[in-house]
Each structure stands twice: as C-alpha cells, then as structure tokens.
Amino acid sequence: MITQQNLPVLSLKNVGVYYKSNRGVFGKPFWALKDVSFDLYPGETLGIIGRNGVGKSTLLRLMAGIIKPSKGDFINNGYQVSLLSLNLGFIYYLTGRENAILSGMFMGLRKAEIQAKMDAIIEFAELGNFFDQPIATYSSGMLARLGFSVAFQVDPEVLLIDEVFGVGDAEFRQKSTQLMQEKIQSQQTIVFVSHQDSLIRQLCHRVVWIEDGVSKAEGHAAQVLREYHHSLHLSSISAKGTPI
Numbered sequence: 052m053i054t055q056q057n058l059p060v061l062s063l064k065n066v067g068v069y070y071k072s073n074r075g076v077f078g079k080p081f082w083a084l085k086d087v088s089f090d091l092y093p094g095e096t097l098g099i100i101g102r103n104g105v106g107k108s109t110l111l112r113l114m115a116g117i118i119k120p121s122k123g124d125f126i127n128n129g130y131q132v133s134l135l136s137l138n139l140g141f142i143y144y145l146t147g148r149e150n151a152i153l154s155g156m157f158m159g160l161r162k163a164e165i166q167a168k169m170d171a172i173i174e175f176a177e178l179g180n181f182f183d184q185p186i187a188t189y190s191s192g193m194l195a196r197l198g199f200s201v202a203f204q205v206d207p208e209v210l211l212i213d214e215v216f217g218v219g220d221a222e223f224r225q226k227s228t229q230l231m232q233e234k235i236q237s238q239q240t241i242v243f244v245s246h247q248d249s250l251i252r253q254l255c256h257r258v259v260w261i262e263d264g265v266s267k268a269e270g271h272a273a274q275v276l277r278e279y280h281h282s283l284h285l286s287s288i289s290a291k292g293t294p295i
C-alpha cells in the first residue's frame with residue numbers, strides 16, 4: 052500500500068542545480084533548478100508537469116543520479132533508479148539489439164540476463180528487421196519503442212520516464228499505457244514527465260508542478276492541473292496586455 056508513513060524512496064529538500072554556461076549575466080551560472088522539495092514514496096506514480104524549459108528533465112537527471120545537486124539535499128534511500136529518455140543513453144552507430152544490451156546493463160542487469168529477455172524486448176518493440184540496424188536509421192517513435200521495451204523488461208525499482216509517450220504511434224501509445232497501468236498496479240515506483248493532461252490524470256497518484264525551477268505545488272492530479280492551467284491562462288492574458 053502507498054503510504055506516506057513509509058520511508059521515501061527519494062527525498063529532495065530545497066534542491067538547486069546550475070549549469071555552467073554563457074547564458075547567465077557576465078558568465079554567471081544558469082540555475083535550471085532553484086528550489087525543489089518533495090518526497091517520492093514506494094509504489095507511487097508521480098507526475099511532473101510544467102512549461103517547456105522549467106527544469107523537468109534536469110530534475111529527472113538529478114533523481115537518476117546522473118547529475119548532483121548544486122545546493123540543497125538529495126537523498127536516495129538505496130533504490131536502483133533508471134531514466135528512460137529519448138536523448139539519453141543510446142549510441143547511434145550501434146544496432147537496436149546492441150543498444151538494448153548496453154542500456155539493460157546500464158540499468159543494472161548482467162549481459163546474460165538481458166539476453167534471456169531479448170525475445171520479449173523484440174516482441175514488444177515490434178521493430179522488425181530494424182532491430183538489427185544501427186539506431187541512426189530510427190525515427191523518434193522507433194527510439195521510443197526500443198527504450199520502452201528495454202526499460203519495461205529490465206524492470207528497475209524506480210523508473211523515471213521523460214516525455215516519451217507522445218512520440219509513438221497510437222497503437223504503441225495504447226500498448227505502453229496499458230503496460231504502465233499494469234506496472235502501477237504491481238507497485239513499481241514510477242515518475243513521469245508529460246505534457247499530456249489525460250495521461251497524468253489517468254496514471255498518477257500525485258503530481259508536482261515545476262515553475263521556473265521551483266516546485267510550485269504538489270497534490271492530487273486534478274487539483275494541481277487546475278492550478279497549473281489557471282496560471283497558464285493568467286500569463287497568456289498578461290502577455291496579450293491590458294486593452295486600452
């Protein structure tokens with residue numbers, strides 16, 4: 052049962068992350084995350100929402116342990132966390148099969164364990180002969196198929212999914228959503244970033260809204276989505292200006 056009395060899987064307290072870039076004024080660091088706090092509990096599906104560029108992918112990279120916080124406290128209470136993202140982890144001159152092996156090993160399995168799951172990966176991905184072609188020949192939807200298939204077969208303790216639902220075709224989206232629902236029922240801990248309200252409503256127990264690098268609200272999906280859309284509406288009114 053999901054209960055907030057459990058020790059959190061991951062805990063973030065006033066976390067900030069900056070990138071060294073020439074975007075800041077006079078070469079100052081650019082703070083992609085400024086002040087994010089929330090806990091992730093065992094067995095929950097947590098949605099992350101927010102506009103483009105507010106820091107959601109940075110947040111997932113931090114939760115996966117790929118980058119460290121520049122300020123604040125980030126605690127992983129001993130869980131294996133894997134990130135599924137279209138821009139991450141694949142090597143373009145290797146085939147789908149070779150990438151499946153590497154990516155599975157990156158998620159903590161031994162090569163023989165991934166090979167034992169290869170038939171299931173191939174069956175779910177439905178890439179046909181492309182599975183043994185370099186992934187440089189793949190469309191973004193095909194990359195999503197490969198990434199999903201590996202991540203769902205490897206079954207990490209915590210799966211972070213960065214906006215890969217939108218890219219597949221309708222049939223694959225339906226298949227992945229159904230599998231996600233099974234994972235949710237099987238108590239896997241899942242975090243996913245999505246701009247699709249219907250998916251967030253359908254799949255998430257709880258939602259965190261990120262605005263300009265700050266965790267602005269968290270709570271039930273319907274309530275947080277309502278606050279988020281209200282803020283989008285207000286900013287579109289202020290962008291249009293007050294009529295004279």
Ligand SMILES: Nc1ncnc2c1ncn2[C@@H]1O[C@H](COP(=O)(O)OP(=O)(O)OP(=O)(O)O)[C@@H](O)[C@H]1O
Pocket residue numbers: 070071072081083101102103104105106107108109110
């Ligand atoms: N490696 C990097 N170096 C410098 N700046 C970066 C880097 N990665 C991201 N950023 C910047 O940090 C900010 C947050 O980026 P991030 O990708 O985390 O946002 P996001 O909310 O996931 O966006 P989207 O919804 O468009 O995917 C953006 O302004 C982005 O340009």
